[in-house]
Amino acid sequence: MPTAMAGGAMQPLPASAPGDRFSAERALVHLKEFAAEPRPIGSPTGDRARDHLAGRLRAAGLEVEIQRSVGARSAAGPATFGQVDNIVARLRGTNPTGTVLIAAHYDSATMGPGASDDGAALAAMLETVRALRDGPGPRNDIVLLLSDGEEDGVLGAEAFVREHPLGRAGGVLPNWEARGVSGPSLMFETSAHNARLVELFTDAVPAPRGHSAMVELYRLLPNNTDFTR
Ligand SMILES: [Zn+2]
Secondary structure (H helix, E strand, O other), X not given: OOOOEEOOEEOOXXXXXXOOOOOXXXXXXXXXXXXXXXXXXXXXXXXXXXXXXXXXXXXXXXXXXXXXXXXXXXXXXXXXXXXXXXEEXXXXXXXXXOEEEEEEEOOOOOOOOOHHHHHHHHHHHHHHHHHHXXXXXXXXXXXXXXXXXXXXXXXXXXXXHHHOHHHHHOXXXXXXXXXXXXXXXXXXXXXXXXXXXXXXXXXXXXXXXXXXXXXXXXXXXXXXXXXXO
């Protein structure tokens, strides 16, 4: 997440930054707490990450629930099903006109701790809500979806969109995902009819980066994300 500009490059803010600012150093503390081991769907380590993250969000003053469901993916080839525990957290806005739903997945692949994919996004979420609560508070409702089972077929997102009232309500949805472990954050995929959203993105983000060619490259890859849902 962009935090400050110095000499044209993004510079992370230290832990001593003012409370209403996003500090990457503060986010890093969260990352080290929960992203030390693989946490695939259905694993004891996944359960521990779920409880840790839900606890952190409750301590930050959010309304938190665990949505337990069965997610399903039916596409060409074998279908995939799995029990998922999505973490859904809500921060009420001061005068809401709608909902901003921020999504990132807390499960990881089996072979690594997923510090980048998607732990960094979760750490950024925790630091973002802390900074928001330190300021005057957001106007619109903020809903955080920390989804489960992304790596096994975006199962958590599927269950959230199909079953959860907040998933069916609609709104603006930034989905924070990861590929690779370095470099700036990129905006690489949007929904259709995106002119107004792209305008908003370029106005709101200090150093916006994105290119319409990236989504075409991404479409060539055998991957998808919760955003697909
Ligand atoms: Zn991911």
